[in-house]
Amino acid sequence: MSAAPGLEAHVDDEGVHVRLPRGSQDRPVDLVLDEQRVGSFWLERDTVERDGQRFWAWPAPLRSHLVGRARVALVDHASSTELHAAEVVLGEPEDTQQRIVVADAQGNPLGLDKSMRLMRLFADRSAEHLDPLLDSIEDVLAALRSGGVEAFIAYGTLLGAVRQGGFIGHDSDADLGYVSAHEHPADVVRESFRLQRALVEMGYPVTRYSGLAFKIFVQESDGTRRGLDVFGGFLRDGVLYLMGEVGHPFEREWIWPLGTASLEGRELPVPAQPEHLLVAMYGESWRVPDPAYQFETPAGTRRRLNGWFRGTRVQREEVWDPYYARQRGSGQDRPSDFVRWVRRRERRAVSAVDVGCGTGADVAFLARHGVNAVGLDYCRRAFARKQRKLARRELPATFRWANLTEVRSTLVTGALLSREPGPKVVLARHVADATNADGRANLLRLARMVLGGQGRLYLQVLSAPAPGGNPVGVHPIDVDALVAQVEASGGTVVARHDLAGERPGSTDPGATPYLCRLVVQWPQ
Structure with a gap:
């Protein structure tokens, strides 16, 4: 076992137990199994107190994979410093020497995304695998433009392009957005459904999340069927509302005319001043990587978006x-x-x-x-x-x-x-x-x-x-x-x-x- 001074931890079938040094600051750590990052969590925010320690339970999607032996390490995400490492045996393997493998049926490595789903993350994909996704993004952006809206890359896709010029390694999907020229929610919904009909006529299968958000399915050149989320938005009384998390004071000139940013070498449309949208989405600290980021939508914004576009989802x-x-x-x-x-x-x-x-x-x-x-x-x-x-x-x-x-x-x-x-x-x-x-x-x-x-x-x-x-x-x-x-x-x-x-x-x-x-x- 090796560990950084002052951080004691142990791992068992329930999860990760950490004893934090007195006065330590909360921070995100990466969970690494045999050199493969499979997820991240904050040492205090995402844990609960148990017997004088902080406890992080294994997420349900990961549990079925945790049978066998692995070197489990906790790594400071910002500095890449290894804070704790130990060889452990989890589950009840018939062969205690078998290694834990977190992968899909084809052997592709999987990791936990922001929604705690096991997905193929961008960090584990080569440029060859990313090219079909980028082709799909360009195709869908063109389809949306022909349907009458000026769409742009949004959320984690926009964050990766502006902050580092590429996909975020711990992300797994691509998001698009647009801001309607209408100001009334009813008109915005009507436009969204008109846009959906136009896309279907172009041959794109579409499934709807709400009155202002839907997913477009694209068959990529490598045979993968991928869904790209499209989040609609509008400006009302000086506030930008964008499905599914944003309700923030905003100026029209921060959106139009659209500019561009480089994503994996492709120039893609972005808002005129994308940093304002990133503040609205991720807060003032958007420049600091957070692999375990959690959206915290204000109650007022949630009520408005639910009432206008989503409806209520009590429990x-x-x-x-x-x-x-x-x-x-x-x-x-x-x-x-x-x-x-x-x-x-x-x-x-x-x-x-x-x-x-x-x-x-x-x-x-x-x-x-x-x-x-x-x-x-x-x-x-x-x-x-x-x-x-x-x-x-x-x-x-x-x-x-x-x-x-x-x-x-x-x-x-x-x-x-x-x-x-x-x-x-x-x-x-x-x-x-x-x-x-x-x-x-x-x-x-x-x-x-x-x-x-x-x-x-x-x-x-x-x-x-x-x-x-x-x-x-x-x-x-x-x-x-x-x-x-x-x-x-x-x-x-x-x-x-x-x-x-x-x-x-x-x-x-x-x-x-x-x-x-x-x-x-x-x-x-």
């Missing part, structure tokens, strides 16, 4: 996307007792809408019983596998994205589903207790629109802490307050069942109820 990125990513292949995809209970009560139902359908197990159950079932969820990855499976089996099941924390999504979805044939039923299992007050109000609004006074809404909520812990993302709510909210919406609770378990009678009859089921209907 989706923090809770639901990771949850359903973990559920993939777990086998936890069986119909609930709740849907079986509803089915027994609603034998005549022709159509059903499952709000917060998750993996779609209850939707599949209803479809197998001949019910025209629609699943709604605002985490698309939750139902993606079931959607494909049911489509192959030609069952009467469809899935839609919907967001109960947005009135506009609720109204559009409710209007569309109100046309489904009846008799109808709406199910919402652990939705009212997994959303906020706006979400509960919109859940009732949606159900009322869908049912049109000719069916019932079935709710299941947590009324007290569940034995063994609450379901992920769910919290107990005041059922009496929910009943009052139903009545305020014009509905009536026609039945209420307080349960001590998912299946009535499945637990000790004397146990304290912690589940509540409500049956709601509205007048015609």
Whole structure:
């Protein structure tokens, strides 16, 4: 083992443990396995305190690779000074002499990017590999120009060009941007969709992130299919708003007329004074390399961008996307007792809408019983596998994205589903207790629109802490307050069942109820 004086560390299957010297300044370090940099983190900012030390847990994408032996080193990113190094064995390898390899199936080295994804980083690519990407950037910039906007390289691509004339080694993708001539968000969105249609007519496949950001897919000369992100922006009241992180005081002359900067020997368009945009993106310290940089968007900017272009994503990125990513292949995809209970009560139902359908197990159950079932969820990855499976089996099941924390999504979805044939039923299992007050109000609004006074809404909520812990993302709510909210919406609770378990009678009859089921209907 070798180490710089004053820095003690050890590495195990959980992660990296570091004892920092008293009074030391926070700094980014590179994590190097057998001479290969696989990621970076700040010694304090990105770690947590544990037993008097700082602890950095292995990111999930990296864990599956950490089986075997490696020389693990922590290297000061700024000075390249090795702060700690040790030969360790991680995981439970059959052969303790096998070396850890962090690479893809073709043997290409991988590293953690700024989003903690394992990717092929620019530092591990030769000029031969970068030429197809540069060709793609030039092609897409020309396509955007012909579509009517003056696009330029943005974010990490712009930072690398201005700071060092090339791609940043710890980056993995290329970003483009443009600033619209319009000043109203509605006009900016209309222009973005017009631009998308023009690109599709040119033959480019496009997928959309939001009302002002999309990805263009390009087939490169080496056969690689690459997606280039295009972030739109506009100036309003002296502020530049650029998807997805920027809301900063700005002058028009800092953008136009566009200039150029060299990126790996190619002259590419950049804003007239690119340093102002880099300050808006990365702060005044943008000239100092930070391999573990994290965007910290001000709350006001986030609210505006969400409201104008993205919509709200309450708990989706923090809770639901990771949850359903973990559920993939777990086998936890069986119909609930709740849907079986509803089915027994609603034998005549022709159509059903499952709000917060998750993996779609209850939707599949209803479809197998001949019910025209629609699943709604605002985490698309939750139902993606079931959607494909049911489509192959030609069952009467469809899935839609919907967001109960947005009135506009609720109204559009409710209007569309109100046309489904009846008799109808709406199910919402652990939705009212997994959303906020706006979400509960919109859940009732949606159900009322869908049912049109000719069916019932079935709710299941947590009324007290569940034995063994609450379901992920769910919290107990005041059922009496929910009943009052139903009545305020014009509905009536026609039945209420307080349960001590998912299946009535499945637990000790004397146990304290912690589940509540409500049956709601509205007048015609």
